[in-house]
Amino acid sequence: MPNAPIPMPCLAHALFGPCPITNYQLPMTIEIQPSINVKTAIESRRAARSFQPDPIPPAILAEILRLGVRSPSGYNLQPWRFIVLQDQASKEKLKACAFDQRQVVEAPTVLICCGDRRAAGPKNTEAVIELGKTTGAMNDNLAGYMRQAIPQLFDNRPCFDSLEAWTNRHTMLAVAHLMIAAKSFGVDSCPMEGFVSAKVKEAFQIPEEVDVCCLLPLGYAAEPFKQYGGRFDVTQVYYSESYGQALQAEI
Numbered sequence: 414m415p416n417a418p419i420p421m422p423c424l425a426h427a428l429f430g431p432c433p434i435t436n437y438q439l440p441m442t443i444e445i446q447p448s449i450n451v452k453t454a455i456e457s458r459r460a461a462r463s464f465q466p467d468p469i470p471p472a473i474l475a476e477i478l479r480l481g482v483r484s485p486s487g488y489n490l491q492p493w494r495f496i497v498l499q500d501q502a503s504k505e506k507l508k509a510c511a512f513d514q515r516q517v518v519e520a521p522t523v524l525i526c527c528g529d530r531r532a533a534g535p536k537n538t539e540a541v542i543e544l545g546k547t548t549g550a551m552n553d554n555l556a557g558y559m560r561q562a563i564p565q566l567f568d569n570r571p572c573f574d575s576l577e578a579w580t581n582r583h584t585m586l587a588v589a590h591l592m593i594a595a596k597s598f599g600v601d602s603c604p605m606e607g608f609v610s611a612k613v614k615e616a617f618q619i620p621e622e623v624d625v626c627c628l629l630p631l632g633y634a635a636e637p638f639k640q641y642g643g644r645f646d647v648t649q650v651y652y653s654e655s656y657g658q659a660l661q662a663e664i
């Protein structure tokens with residue numbers, strides 16, 4: 414995982430709050446490192462169905478959220494949006510939209526993971542262009558190309574059948590980043606499709622143009638995970654050169 418500088422004020426505030434006398438915030442930064450490497454995080458991540466009440470330390474949660482949106486996106490349009498629930502009342506409200514699944518109220522933090530179809534519009538393209546300028550990645554040629562190519566992509570849709578498929582594709586990649594980043598800090602998760610989208614949208618004032626892709630409780634698992642269900646062998650799911658053709662390569 415990358416070495417991520419966390420602004421010291423965040424951590425200091427998280428741990429101690431602002432200095433009550435001066436309100437002074439330390440200007441230095443520190444780095445927060447995961448304790449579990451990527452391979453172990455992937456292999457030990459399991460869907461947690463019950464959580465301990467312990468909160469995720471704010472600095473760790475902030476780092477998980479930051480790493481989650483290092484996920485890639487087409488033209489860097491980043492259509493994912495997340496509602497972070499920490500209040501018990503909000504989680505109770507969500508549970509009622511999620512077939513009463515208990516992990517929604519037990520987990521200290523729950524993300525409602527959304528994809529905003531409006532990210533396909535010119536306003537977002539301009540925001541991405543501006544963002545690229547701040548990092549030095551954008552020049553006038555590239556900006557011109559994006560202003561021309563992105564509307565064509567969404568008008569003609571050669572790469573997806575619906576805008577909902579497009580938002581889901583991107584948001585779920587970010588969800589995967591979130592789960593692995595979380596596990597690398599010892600934080601468990603449970604990706605969830607078991608919810609009624611219309612109910613979630615109404616309960617949390619989610620605009621019509623926004624799709625709810627997944628719920629993601631985050632926290633510390635309370636009980637042993639279910640027996641590992643296994644995964645199909647790589648030879649069953651990876652093909653060679655054309656669909657269905659056996660992969661002979663040694664893996």
Ligand SMILES: Cc1cc2nc3c(=O)[nH]c(=O)nc-3n(C[C@H](O)[C@H](O)[C@H](O)COP(=O)(O)O)c2cc1C
Pocket residue numbers: 458459460461462514603604605606607608627642
């Ligand atoms: C898109 C998606 C939706 C899921 N929805 C639910 C859900 O609503 N409730 C639940 O308990 N688990 C849910 N799961 C978890 C799966 O049941 C779990 O990932 C699968 O059984 C494999 O177990 P493992 O993740 O522990 O290896 C979901 C997983 C994914 C990827």
